[in-house]
Amino acid sequence: MAAEPGLAPPPAFRLPRWAAPAAFTLVLVLAYLLLRGSGTLPHDDDAPQFTAITELREWVDAHKNDSPLFLYFVNYVRLFIGGLFALLQTSLHGLGWPGLIGVMGALGWLAGGWRTGLLAMASLAACGVLGVWTLTVDTLALVGASVLLSLAIGLPLGVWAGRSPRLRRALGPVLDFMQIMPTFAYLAPMVLFFQIGAPAGVAATMIYSIPPAIRITALAIEQVSPTAVEASASLGATPRQTLTKVYLPLARSTMGLAINQTIMMALSMVVIANLINSPGLGSDIIKGLSRENVGLMLPAGLAIVLIGIALDRTTMAASRQRFRPSRVPYAVAAGLAGAGLTFVLPAEWPWVLRTAQPVNEAVRWAERSWFEVTDAIKEAVSLFLLNPLEGVLTSAPWWLVALALLALAWRIGGVRPAVTVAVCVAAIVLLALWEHSMVTLAMVIVAVAATLAIGVSLGILGARSARFSAFQRPLLDAAQTLPAFVYLLPALALFGATRFTAIFASVIYAVPPVVRLVEEGIRNVPPTVVEAALSAGSTPRQMLWKVQLPMARKAILLAANQGIVMTLAMVVLGALVGGGALGYDVVSGFSQRTDFGMGFAAGVAIVLLGIMLDRITQGADRRPPPLRRKSL
């Protein structure tokens, strides 16, 4: 207000805007060259922090039958969850394979017609053919139990949050936090309370899958037309009448999406829950991953994908269509007919396609014949990107790296992200996991760079060419319904168990959402602006660089943020196939009792790393950089 920008006298000489950051970078580089090797924090498997946590677990284990918290609360929760799982497990197994297929088909038909019904039946039957029927049923029971619990808690909470802005504000950060937590991080606390086994797996899956149930339900309720609500109130409806007659029916289809997302999240988590000895398909997958046995994990992986497709289509169809009560009797009849066949047909799945042998041979052949190409890629990335980066991050004094991160956060996001980063860095140092965190960070940076390079290019291509977009859309759709670890399969088949495998898997895992966000961001640039730029005589290149990309800035930053969060989750998961560092610490924490403390701490460190990266990139999205604000 005070000084109009146009009236201010032009400064005689002004440093270019990049001068200060460049000077700072130069100082950092010089400091690194001088101080390399000093002030590092080498990893120690027996750090006192780790032993303290291990002892805590021993203490908890020793006292879980005399502490009142466990005696009167935690143990009952555990019993309840275990009971629910056992109930579902026995009843699903009790239906027998014809019964279960019949019931799933009937549900699919009820929800979306005969196509959906057939698809559901075919998917389940394929699981049988792949030879993993028993494990599939266990997985279904596990998913069922955790989804039931998630919905029982999440839907009411979501409805409440949708109507109370205060609760929504309070829940927001908690849900944000839950969504950026990599899957691994949920496991250790569950083990501490519920021991290893199915109840802990169900609980971890439930916690992982509850955010969409709450968030999307709240959104659905929030979006209900306020006029309809007001009209209902103006006619003297009680709050309960308005809830059941206006809010819930109007929010129904979006709430269907909430259920769908909850199921999909649960499905991708159950595999990881196998690390803490939950039953199900995950056991084959984890065995296969750790033994580099693609043939063992392929049927289980396919089965998960097939179940995912069946459940996805059924729930999506259910949320889209009006419910047809006239179909219920037929559906019940179909389910009963299937169950009836159980007594006639053999109890075991009759015919299994043995795939392990040929698959493993194919993998070996692929490894042999493409070895030169894959090895060259692997070596090049390791030699020119990964090793130097890892070297710098681990050999620099820790405070120098911390300083650089802090400066980056401040420059991009402002004061608050910088404070968050400072807290996270301090906590990682205190957890005695600095070195492993830096190794993981190096992998994440390489993977993110590759993800963004590929994702943004494909996104731009898709936005500019309708044909290319039409070609890649179904691929992206399919990719986004696959659970995370499925991406490890091709990576493992191509590259064996190395650090690079994890990076490769995380790139193909994180690229689809990035492509989608970038493409949408560019497409959402208002057509009038594009038209105006065209009429001013812009070339396509000018249009891209001067109009579309700047206007899609928010979407691209969001894409970067998503890419980073997903990459971190996958890099950690990649520990199963030789990724090393934090992820490996977590896995060994579950498999060896003495390493529990390290695994627990590593889980926390992963979360801290995630928050740090998330805040840095989110800051960029929310506000202009500090320097620009100053000049305004």
Add this chain to the structure above:
Amino acid sequence: MRIGPESAGIEVKGLWKIFGPKAERVLTSDDRLLEPAALRERTGCTAAVRDVSFEVRPGEVFVVMGLSGSGKSTLVRCLTRLIEPTAGEIAIGGDDVLRATPAGLRELRRHRVSMVFQHFGLLPHRRVIDNVAYGLEVQGVAKAARHARAREILTLVGLDGHAGSYPDQLSGGMQQRVGLARALAVEPQVMLFDEPFSALDPLIRRDMQAEIIRLHREVGKTMVFITHDLAEALKLGERIAIMRDGSIVQLGTPEELVGAPADDYVADFVRDVPRSDVLSLRWICREPDEHDSMEGPPLPASTLIKDAVQVATATALPIRVTDGERLVGVVDRVDILAAMAPRQPVTA
């Protein structure tokens, strides 16, 4: 116009609605007298309704008119406490609304006052008939009875044969007829209309206005009608309250507003209204002087100016304006022409 047996009047005294934190404190301090912008600057509060008082007679059509942001929609929502007023008194049919218990308030909304909304507020997942019957449904009326009543009302608003449609299958005008039917179905004593036709096309709006006039003639309810359209206000309102920044700046019949605007704001509003369509001869007649012949034809003082044109063209003599037997004044051709000529714009 017929006054329905079931109509109730509304009395509003000293009504305030202040949005924002510490609304109560603003009300008790002198801040409440500040201009809207100054008030927001100083306290962060917005005074949407400021010390509004008016009475609506049973069976009357009372129009509240003002530009967007003048507080008229807030005012009408305060009447049944869809928005909780900050201070003041409201009585509907003699019952104190502000002191009503939640159950009492629901009773009022269920049986005595119903409302028609700008964006219809229909429930998209229900058929038209179930939308119309919604008010009866929340009252607990059995399905057969409420459907029968809903069918009757659908006939009344001209929607025969659409009972089974869903709202999104109807045009905007028809959707608002459903909204109207829903409000009528509960047989209220008072109907509130919150800019019901501003989302409709001009032609459909005209039809709907005619519909309201017809309905009012047939059922004779008390109606409070909110609009930002002056032509609509003049057409429907027996009395009109003009709001600005939360206060009523003038309240009167259409004639009074056009003939004697209270201030420049109202004058600016009514400037483009053809005076001859609204004003009666009473507003333009003058004392007869010695030149005037007293042989001209007589006309009642309440005759609209435009209706006097025909008489004036037939005679060169001044028209005698009478109120019953009494002579109020005279009007000649020049006076009528002057009244019909467009006026100079009001300059500040």
